[in-house]
Amino acid sequence: LDLSTFFLGRPLTAPLMNASGVWCNVNSQLHALAESEAGAMVTKSCTLLRRDGNPEPRYHTLTMGSINSMGLPNEGHQYYLDYAERHDYENKPLFFSVAGLTLDDNLTIVAQIQDAYTPALLELNLSCPNVPGKAQIAYDFDALDVVLAEISSAYSRPFGVKLPPYFDIAHFDEVADILNRYEKVNFITCINSIGNGLMIDMESETVLIKPKQGFGGIGGEYVLPTALANVNAFYQRCPKKSIIGCGGVNTGEHVFMHLLAGASIVQIGTALYEQGPEIFERLKAELALIMQEKGYKTIREFQGKLKTL
């Protein structure tokens, strides 16, 4: 049974990796991912300089997922460039997530990734903040176009984007049109957390996290239908790009659904946060069992082959 998958010409031992931000802030966590059954891994979205992030509590487990407003805590881009220099690329590919606070910061970081000649793959986090008071880059389509144009001309290699969820067919169409104008964008990761959810503690009648009056990104089982829709929407609209699925995965069935919807690799966020890197072994085994039951020997036989009625 072959669980390997091909991504941009690279064979991966499993179509599984962490979601940026989860178990990937510091070297000990990155080392644990490198040693895990994940087929690839990604660093925490970085900014130019180190950031403490928001005051705690800033992450809370929910019955069917999680809510977070971490505030981009990270060790600064140089720390992750140092890790990227030491990473064993024969073991598994490394993705390098960037969420600069300004376009200039993004360009500075990307230029340094370029100069480092690292084999790491750039995943540009487009939920990164824009001008205060305006929507995040990925929801400000003019800004999205500008950022992709600037990064494309500053970075000589193919790269990918991490997108928040969209909820309107017209938005799928518009964003896919923009992305398809950038052939250097050769993968799309859908989805980031569903922004600005709110959850309440009944006993104390209080919100669950301190930042942003309790508003935070929603992850976990709550987001699976939205994640699958975004994976399939961009899979259909961007035939020349690879899709990385992210959102709501906690079982082999969820992995199978993302692959069927068009994902080449599936990222694990909330469930990894809760269960740790051993989850990759379980998901691999569960996926293998499903493939066996269905008579599939390779992922290619069903990847992207979601049927409609």
Ligand SMILES: CC(C)(C)CCc1c(C(=O)O)[nH]c(=O)[nH]c1=O
């Ligand atoms: C939301 C931002 C802080 C602008 C980017 C970092 C980020 C965070 C975070 O660091 O709060 N949490 C998420 O669920 N997704 C993200 O992309």
